[in-house]
Amino acid sequence: MQVFIIPVTPFQQNCSLIVCDRTKEAAVVDPGGDIEQILAQIKQAGATVTQILLTHGHLDHAAGAPELASALGDVPIIGPHIDDTFWLDSLTEQSARFGFGHAKAFAPTVWLNDNDTVQVGDYTLSVILCPGHTPGHVVFYSADLKLAWVGDVLFKDSIGRTDFPRGNHADLIHSIKNKLLPLGDDVQFIPGHGPTSTFGRERVHNPYLIG
Template structure:
């Protein structure tokens, strides 16, 4: 699986353009905004966009999804249905966070734990990882040892749990019981900031390092 990180929105959210190198079929993970920038990368790389995948319902991750889907005629996949209330509340989110007005929308498909999403000949496993939001999902490419984790985990930090229906214990459980078993050598792309590996975070992350959770 190949990928290109495209920072979008004033929050510098890590939107990812991911693709199968063999087929050039592609997906966009978390198009929070700046859809012209995203479309330009698709064109520049000679890719065919198949779908949009959402990790969770916060506006900096989904704010551009409807416009991009309409512009490219592709479906919106994810997140888990437990985040429906966040997507339904996008007009209020845009006010609260100072974003341009954003209409609510209905994804073409919600995702469940254990689902698989195809991108060309590449397969992404879906892990339901509540905590930051109740319907947050992560995506894992076993072949490439790559994970897209949205706002669950960051380099040297973890997701906030002060939002409606956030839960700190659920977040810790999602990290330790869903992400860590994928392997210490797995590289992950967070929703914000630099990439890291699960092994690095298990050793040094001040919130979820192994020695803190014994």
């Protein structure tokens, strides 16, 4: 599998293009904006995007999904969990508040649940419900690649904010310690912002997880 990280929006959110080497089928994870930049990477990779995957409903992760889906021939938008409905419903308000221009509220083609799977070419991604940053936040995990797309749950040396509506710090820590870290110290993760890391490194060095 090829993975291309494409920083988008003024928040430099890590949108990802995931491409199956054999089939060239691909998915885009969290297209918050800068659609032309994402389309350029898709073209350069020679990929055929069959779906858009969303970890959660915040503006910088989800706002560009409808425009990108349309540009790609109305591919389905998959995720997040239905508990993030209120975030997707408020995208217009979010965009006005943060000066992102106009973003339309939408509902995904499919809501995801814990233990669902998503197929990208030859690769199966497991869906892990990880509430805390938002109530309907999901993580996509490839056991074959030992790689996870964690959105805003976990960062190198930090964790997701929980001061937004329906955020919950205890839920976030539980999600990290009981759902993500047990996947293995050697699992690399792509966060919503900033550099990649591994669960093992964060288990030992992340100040929010020690103790």
